[in-house]
Amino acid sequence: MTLDEIAAITGGHLVNADPAATVTGGVEYDTRALLPGGLFVAFAGEKVDGHDFAAGAIAAGATGVLGTRDTGQPGIVVDDPLRALAALAAVVVTRLPDLVVVGLTGSSGKTTTKDYIGQLLAHLGETVAPAGSLNNELGFPYTVLKATPATRFLVLEMGARGIGHIRYLTDMARPRIGVVLNVGAAHIGEFGSVEGTAQAKGELVEALDDTGVAILNADDPLVSAMAARTGARVVLVGEAAAATVRAEDVTLDDRGRAAYTLVTTSGSAPVRLAVTGRHQVGNTLAAAAVALEAGMGPAAVAAALGEVGIVSGRRMDVFDRADGVTVIDDSYNANPSSTAAALRALAAMGEGRRTIAVLGFMAELGEHEISGHQEVGRLAAELGVDRLVAVAGDAAPILQGAATVPAFKGEAVLAADQAEAVALLRDDLQPGDVVLVKGSRYRTWEVADALRADAATEEVSP
Numbered sequence: 151m152t153l154d155e156i157a158a159i160t161g162g163h164l165v166n167a168d169p170a171a172t173v174t175g176g177v178e179y180d181t182r183a184l185l186p187g188g189l190f191v192a193f194a195g196e197k198v199d200g201h202d203f204a205a206g207a208i209a210a211g212a213t214g215v216l217g218t219r220d221t222g223q224p225g226i227v228v229d230d231p232l233r234a235l236a237a238l239a240a241v242v243v244t245r246l247p248d249l250v251v252v253g254l255t256g257s258s259g260k261t262t263t264k265d266y267i268g269q270l271l272a273h274l275g276e277t278v279a280p281a282g283s284l285n286n287e288l289g290f291p292y293t294v295l296k297a298t299p300a301t302r303f304l305v306l307e308m309g310a311r312g313i314g315h316i317r318y319l320t321d322m323a324r325p326r327i328g329v330v331l332n333v334g335a336a337h338i339g340e341f342g343s344v345e346g347t348a349q350a351k352g353e354l355v356e357a358l359d360d361t362g363v364a365i366l367n368a369d370d371p372l373v374s375a376m377a378a379r380t381g382a383r384v385v386l387v388g389e390a391a392a393a394t395v396r397a398e399d400v401t402l403d404d405r406g407r408a409a410y411t412l413v414t415t416s417g418s419a420p421v422r423l424a425v426t427g428r429h430q431v432g433n434t435l436a437a438a439a440v441a442l443e444a445g446m447g448p449a450a451v452a453a454a455l456g457e458v459g460i461v462s463g464r465r466m467d468v469f470d471r472a473d474g475v476t477v478i479d480d481s482y483n484a485n486p487s488s489t490a491a492a493l494r495a496l497a498a499m500g501e502g503r504r505t506i507a508v509l510g511f512m513a514e515l516g517e518h519e520i521s522g523h524q525e526v527g528r529l530a531a532e533l534g535v536d537r538l539v540a541v542a543g544d545a546a547p548i549l550q551g552a553a554t555v556p557a558f559k560g561e562a563v564l565a566a567d568q569a570e571a572v573a574l575l576r577d578d579l580q581p582g583d584v585v586l587v588k589g590s591r592y593r594t595w596e597v598a599d600a601l602r603a604d605a606a607t608e609e610v611s612p
Contacts, residue, residue, distance in 0.1 A: 162228035186211030239291035256331025266437035275302030285309035320357035334487030358382035419452035474581030510589020527551025531558035
């Protein structure tokens with residue numbers, strides 16, 4: 151597009167620029183990622199003002215700068231760069247009529263499942279599904295703007311912290327395939343209840359027209375009920391008998407990796423996953439359903455599922471240290487549902503070994519903050535975790551929950567901060583131990599990084 155076209159689309163006005171100058175590269179808000187011919191978007195943040203980097207962006211070859219003020223460089227001045235990106239993304243989608251847009255939401259597992267979908271669809275054609283959680287008002291249009299005329303599939307993760315958030319995203323890029331994984335307690339502080347969460351997540355299937363496909367989790371009643379909210383064809387996935395894309399005969403190996411029979415309306419095939427966690431069955435079934443709708447056969451889907459791996463960091467990233475300690479780094483984020491899944495994976499992998507769970511604060515639970523932490527503490531105790539370490543005072547209710555389980559014989563301790571948690575582990579770790587590290591991005595990842603740095607490691611996750 152020319153700068154003049156972009157100005158018209160975004161409602162901005164040109165400054166210091168040739169209207170016919172054309173953007174031939176990508177759209178970036180980090181000058182380090184800019185390529186020649188790109189468009190630099192300047193945001194004025196609390197600590198850093200992107201406008202201060204405008205000259206550097208042009209020097210690096212950018213065609214122009216999109217921002218809220220004249221920087222003295224060629225560009226477009228708009229009232230709101232986020233709204234401008236949304237408008238630009240919406241037009242890009244209309245210019246790619248053969249593009250298949252896949253939308254994905256859920257309370258947990260979104261990013262991992264998005265990565266799996268991207269890996270499967272790549273077998274069929276060029277696919278855009280970048281690593282990380284690019285699921286908000288910035289990351290969503292940023293992802294859309296990665297699509298080119300060569301792109302066949304665009305996989306978009308959709309987050310929400312309130313009613314109308316997903317509708318805003320689907321208005322920008324309307325999916326042809328919509329996937330809802332689950333409804334849990336993530337962000338319940340914003341939604342007020344799981345029913346409120348379900349109302350918000352269901353906006354995705356409401357955006358599908360009668361030519362679309364809604365892929366819904368048959369094992370989650372709040373998700374399967376969304377079938378009544380869409381005019382699209384519905385495909386149920388899960389382990390329930392009602393699921394048309396189903397997992398049967400699920401087993402776990404000593405690394406907590408699942409194997410199952412993939413059952414579809416067009417045939418069955420054996421699946422053996424290389425990723426850790428019983429919850430990956432549901433995630434991979436959702437990915438399988440998308441691939442089947444895109445034209446892959448059951449045998450090809452099953453084979454491809456055996457090859458999918460971790461793309462986005464700190465999500466069930468399992469590594470073995472040279473001293474025989476196994477670490478599960480799931481420290482990117484946490485809520486009660488995802489923490490429960492991670493604890494179950496720890497228990498499965500740690501059977502016959504000593505298990506240690508290092509759990510940090512779970513954010514955005516609102517009035518459920520204490521009960522949510524107590525819930526995961528109870529589960530850790532019920533699963534027989536040998537050592538439970540809660541990191542920082544806000545996570546202390548985890549220990550309170552564990553104390554309510556009479557049969558719990560493990561040790562439960564509170565570490566004042568990440569450094570103390572690391573010190574506790576260093577004093578106690580033994581060969582054969584399995585350690586889970588999980589928390590809501592309150593630097594709990596520092597514990598995992600310290601464990602990785604303490605000894606030479608051999609990566610075992612794909």
